[in-house]
Amino acid sequence: MKNDRFLRALRREPVDTTPVWLMRQAGRYLPEYRATRAQAGSFMGLATNPELACEVTLQPLRRFPLDAAILFSDILTIPDAMGLGLYFAEGEGPKFERPVRSAADIAKLSVPDIGTKLRYVTDAVSLIRRELDGQVPLIGFSGSPWTLACYMIEGGGSDDFARVKALAIEDPASLHRLLGVVTDAVIAYLDAQRQAGAQAMQVFDTWGGMLAPHLYREFSLRYLQRIAAELPRGEGADAAPLILFGKGNGPYLEELAATGAEAIGVDWTVSLGDARRRTGGRVALQGNLDPSTLYANPDAIRAEARRALDDYAAANGGSRAGHVFNLGHGMAPSMDPEHVRVLVEAVHEVGATPAA
Numbered sequence: 001m002k003n004d005r006f007l008r009a010l011r012r013e014p015v016d017t018t019p020v021w022l023m024r025q026a027g028r029y030l031p032e033y034r035a036t037r038a039q040a041g042s043f044m045g046l047a048t049n050p051e052l053a054c055e056v057t058l059q060p061l062r063r064f065p066l067d068a069a070i071l072f073s074d075i076l077t078i079p080d081a082m083g084l085g086l087y088f089a090e091g092e093g094p095k096f097e098r099p100v101r102s103a104a105d106i107a108k109l110s111v112p113d114i115g116t117k118l119r120y121v122t123d124a125v126s127l128i129r130r131e132l133d134g135q136v137p138l139i140g141f142s143g144s145p146w147t148l149a150c151y152m153i154e155g156g157g158s159d160d161f162a163r164v165k166a167l168a169i170e171d172p173a174s175l176h177r178l179l180g181v182v183t184d185a186v187i188a189y190l191d192a193q194r195q196a197g198a199q200a201m202q203v204f205d206t207w208g209g210m211l212a213p214h215l216y217r218e219f220s221l222r223y224l225q226r227i228a229a230e231l232p233r234g235e236g237a238d239a240a241p242l243i244l245f246g247k248g249n250g251p252y253l254e255e256l257a258a259t260g261a262e263a264i265g266v267d268w269t270v271s272l273g274d275a276r277r278r279t280g281g282r283v284a285l286q287g288n289l290d291p292s293t294l295y296a297n298p299d300a301i302r303a304e305a306r307r308a309l310d311d312y313a314a315a316n317g318g319s320r321a322g323h324v325f326n327l328g329h330g331m332a333p334s335m336d337p338e339h340v341r342v343l344v345e346a347v348h349e350v351g352a353t354p355a356a
């Protein structure tokens, strides 16, 4: 591995500078992504073609000195493999042809055969690992059980996720049955990605933070705990750490740090200093610049990056170890690639200096 500072940071070992990668670093803000996407014809055409998925995974790394690659795919591949029929209506985001709408629909769900139905994902992982040739580590990922349940029950994105929230309080036993099957699938899926070559694994709990605390603990956290406890990480030099990212997970950092996950990803509504104090150095922390920062000018971007880096280090005894820099959520299509360069370079520059 030519550049292992991302994996070192996840192990909370000293690093020459703070590693940085960005959620959704491959995507529509890059003209070369839009060109490959047009060639593929559709998002799923791109995601299911290992050569093209590999190409778009590598595109941001050719432009910027990022410290990790993330598999190009989507969190909704699992429900698609369960037979829900994923499609992307032009300009409308993801949708399912057959959403889960009843206890009878839930009873029919089973863990998909990863080796056949999701072979395109593990093939992409193997190919990307080969093409990366040790340049930087490769991250595999999955949606969290709760976040996948949100899309499976709504049939797509939603402003309020009212259907799944109503089910949670009206028929919790049915939702737990769904979450149990989905959790089994998430564990098998991440394990298959690791065996195909993924060197770290991130779970995206995008929608856990919209739940009332008692419902978060029952329907989101409980299944993150199961994943952290049951997911194999591999041995020795091949060990792949687990990162639990959650939008709006700030209230639950102590509980997330106690799950046994190696790292917690946080959004910008919690300060990294507070996150570090509350988790007591038991986990690495990843985050957490507000993505909208990238719409500001280069000097403002540099100042915000420095502030986040120093906030962490000040709470970590003056050391930058155990911090992976990232945004607090994903890149948006309207962002300027040149501002991404400014951010990545600023993180490396500040991360190599003693903490203020």
Ligand code: CP3
Pocket (backbone or CB within 6 Å): 022, 023, 024, 025, 026, 027, 028, 037, 043, 070, 071, 072, 073, 074, 075, 076, 092, 093, 094, 141, 157, 204, 206, 330
């Ligand atoms: O980070 C990366 O570079 C890896 C690729 C990645 C994508 N989706 C590619 C993608 C990852 C990690 C995801 C995860 C994902 N997908 C999440 C969790 C992360 C988060 O943002 O919280 C969620 C909720 C989804 C579901 C999803 N897929 C949505 C809501 C959309 C539509 C987004 C939009 O702006 O239209 C997708 C499609 C999608 N997944 C795109 C990309 C680059 C855009 C589709 C396109 O190219 O037409």
